[in-house]
Amino acid sequence: MDIQAALTLLENLMVEQEREDLNSLQREIICKCWSGQTYDDMEIQGYASGYVKKYAAPNLWKLLSEVTGEAVSKKNLKIVLIELQKRRSSCPEETPEGKEVPKLMNNTHFCWADAPDVLVFFGREKELATLEQMIKQGYRLVTLLGMRGIGKTALAVHLCTRFFGEFEYVIWRSLDRQLPPPLTELLDDLLQVLSDKLQIDNSINIGDRLTLLIKYLSQHRCLLILDAYENLFSSGKLAGHYLKDYENYGELLRRVGAAKHNSCLVLTSWEKPREVVFLERDTQGIVSVKLEALExxxxxxxxxxxxxxxxxxxxxxxxxxxxxxxxxxxxxxxxxxxxxxxxxxxxxxxxxxLGDIQYLLYQQFNRLSEVEQKIMYCLAISQTPVTRHQIRDTIQPQVLSSEMLDALESLRRRSLLETVKAESKALFTLQPVVRKYLNLQFRGR
Incomplete structure (x- = not known):
């Protein structure tokens, strides 16, 4: 759906409901929101950005909410119109009375106030097709993995916009905070949403809270997204080590992944949680999807x-x-x-x-253990892929083979390591951007 189709849809709705046409300012705001601009970026002749943000835009979202029958905002404008277009295409446009507009979704509840604005999305059709198939097959736990900036969060947002008609609840919770919420706080939040304001007794332990959550995930079909899951992991250790007092998040993954229910939990993360590694081996309905280069x-x-x-x-x-x-x-x-x-x-x-890319790589590199950092520097100064034995011989002081294997596996889980097969050997290397960053860091030591 392009912007012209969106405007045409809105014009038809306005006519059907005998309302005045959208004015030029309203159309301009819609076009600029559609292209991903913030209010501060909008340059509309004759109107200050403050006026647009405080008065014109809120009044427009109120109008469009009345017209579409859904709570429209800058954040979900594209989502609402795309899904509404789908439903109008598959349903009769008019009832016998000739005025009623089809509802956007069948009682789907949206709880994603902290989801980011992703109004412009490029590609990833292959990944979306894979995820769609998984959802239809009843997968319970899906992990989207990849380096910073590869598009995990954007893909998760687009997943919601494309398939939310499959679910009764769509709940987005971001862990991208300086101090992520303790598991008890997250569980109480989810239980209140799914149970229509259930008051949780503080004396109930985490195990019982998880049992309640599984109960509601079985009663309702829910799409639950936990974005930036890597913020639960500690720095200076191998991938998947939780911060102190956050270890019980692992139990959340184990319970949701192992239990039978009708819902789907989607994680986005730089690092692959250990629980996911174990569940993938032994349990159906659990999968990880690593995002590679954009087409x-x-x-x-x-x-x-x-x-x-x-x-x-x-x-x-x-x-x-x-x-x-x-x-x-x-x-x-x-x-x-x-x-x-x-x-x-x-x-x-x-x-x-590199520019601002350096900061993104610094965040990821700063989390590595000492052995992982040594391996990364070794790979950065090598112009060609190298074997595990060559890495071990280069690192000083040398490390045990078991430590080397653990560190290499950890780097794989962090999506930082590139593996090449040659003559029945596994060779290791880095992406050019990562190599450039590390060489700059090495020279600065």
Missing amino acids: TAAAKEIFKQHNLADEDKWEELIDRYEGNPLALKIVAAMLQKDYAGSVSNFLEEFTLF
Whole structure:
């Protein structure tokens, strides 16, 4: 659905309900929200951004909520209209009275106030098709894995917009906070939503709270998203070690993954939880999906949005950044600002530009154990993929084989390690952006 189709849908709804047409300001706000602009970014001739944000936009969302029969906001505008278009396409447009608009969904309850705005989404059709099939097959626990910026959260948001008609409840909870909520707090929150304000006795232990949660997940079909699950893990240790007092989140995954119910818990994480590793081996309905590079066609859409020049050079730039969507957006914005959009001029001057990407990599690298950091530096200075034995011989002081295996497996779970097979051997290497970052860090030591 493009913006013109969205405006046409709204115009038809206004006519059906005998309301006045949308004015030019309202149409402009809708177009700019559709393209992903914030209120502060909106430049509408004759109107200050403060007026748009405080008065015009709230009045518009109120109007559209009345017209569509759903609570419309800047955050869910695209979701509401896409699903409404689907339902109007599959249902008669008019009742015998000729006025009633089909409802958006069958009593689906949305609880995702802290979900991010993702109004512009590129590609990932293969991953979405895979997830759709899993949902239809009744998968209970799905983990979306990948490096920072690869698009896990955006994919999870789009998953909600595409398949929420399958669920009675769609609940989004972000763990991307300096201090994530204790499990008891999260469980009480979920139970209140699913039980229509059930008051939880503080004396009830976590096990009983989890039993209640499983009960409601069985009674209702729910899509529950826990975003940024990696924030529950500690730094300086191998992947999957929980912070102190957060270890009981592992029990949440074990119970939800092992029990029979009608719902689906989706995690997004840099790191693969150990519980997921064990559940995948022995339990059906549990799966991890690692996000790889964005498809070339979808990556090019990012460059089109930033009006970059030299389209014949775009693929080279995409390859250098391994198709990481966030990295491509950061570089594209820089190119537009400092190179007048010329990809050719940039490629002549730079091999790789990191900019704000360095901070993202710093966050991820800073979590590694000492052995993992040594392995990463070893791989960074090697120009070709190397074997495990070559890594061990390079690290000083040397580590035990068992420590090496544990660290390599941990780096895999963190999506930081690239593995290449050659002549029945496993060779290890890094993505170019990660290698560039580590070489800069190494020189700064």
